[in-house]
Amino acid sequence: LYINGQEFMRDGEFGKNRQTSNPIYQPQLKSLADLIPSALEAIEPSPYELVLAIRVSNFHHARGGFWQAPRLDKFKRLQQNDQNQDSTDAIVIGILLLMALYHLLLFYLRRQDRASFYFSLLCLSFLLYSISHGDFGDKFFAWSFWRFKFDYFSIQLTILSMFFFWHHLFPSTLSYKVTRGVLIFFLICTSVIMATDAAFFATYVAINQIGVSL
Numbered sequence: 001l002y003i004n005g006q007e008f009m010r011d012g013e014f015g016k017n018r019q020t021s022n023p024i025y026q027p028q029l030k031s032l033a034d035l036i037p038s039a040l041e042a043i044e045p046s047p048y049e050l051v052l053a054i055r056v057s058n059f060h061h062a063r064g065g066f067w068q069a070p071r072l073d074k075f076k077r078l079q080q081n082d083q084n085q086d087s088t089d090a091i092v093i094g095i096l097l098l099m100a101l102y103h104l105l106l107f108y109l110r111r112q113d114r115a116s117f118y119f120s121l122l123c124l125s126f127l128l129y130s131i132s133h134g135d136f137g138d139k140f141f142a143w144s145f146w147r148f149k150f151d152y153f154s155i156q157l158t159i160l161s162m163f164f165f166w167h168h169l170f171p172s173t174l175s176y177k178v179t180r181g182v183l184i185f186f187l188i189c190t191s192v193i194m195a196t197d198a199a200f201f202a203t204y205v206a207i208n209q210i211g212v213s214l
Contacts, residue, residue, distance in 0.1 A: 001070070002053040003032075018059035029082055031075045060197070061148070089130060096127040118165035125157035149193055156190045 001008045009028050015021025032050075056066045071078065100123035107117040132150040163182055167174050192200075 002055070004051050005053075008032075014055045014057050015059070016057065021057045021059055023058070023060045029075075029078055033075070093127060093130050096123050096130065099123045100127060115165055115168045118161050118168060121157060121161035122165060125154045125161055128154035129158070152193045153190060156186050156193070160186050 001010070009030050011026050011028070012024030013020070013022035052070070054066060054070075100120045103116040103120040103123065107113060107120060110116070128150050132147050132154060160183070163179075167179055
């Protein structure tokens with residue numbers, strides 16, 4: 001991000017191809033007060049005009065790039081909103097972790113109750129998604145090869161755990177062939193996610209989305 005021709009902040013390294021670019025997805029919070037005194041000296045003729053220019057390159061993800069406009073507001077207000085979001089995410093992640101451990105303990109004590117095991121997997125999938133997709137993922141993972149894998153993998157795990165949780169509670173509603181077909185389909189999708197990079201598997205995510213819808 002450049003303001004009046006001066007670099008203000010950056011994520012990764014801008015490049016003209018995959019080899020010269022270094023992708024990082026990590027939203028930042030920064031005060032314009034760090035730049036405004038020097039920037040105002042270069043402004044002609046109005047001292048109140050700021051020109052923002054953004055350079056973005058994407059060669060590592062099928063849907064990468066600049067998705068949202070920068071948010072401009074009072075720094076303390078943005079900082080407070082950011083802290084509130086972090087607190088909310090921490091509470092949600094903590095609750096999901098406790099629920100997952102509790103139902104996993106129930107399954108350990110009563111092995112015949114597989115519904116508890118599937119519900120524990122469901123909580124873990126939401127937990128993975130919250131970490132990889134939310135602000136926690138933005139701040140602690142930045143661009144990570146595995147972050148996007150966990151993001152898409154958590155979706156697969158969510159659908160599978162919900163499906164088998166339902167199948168265990170109401171076994172007569174789904175046939176064996178349907179259950180086996182769903183399992184094979186999502187195992188194939190998960191294998192593709194784990195074996196390829198984000199630029200490849202994100203391109204074919206629509207196929208998986210169709211399967212989820214069905």
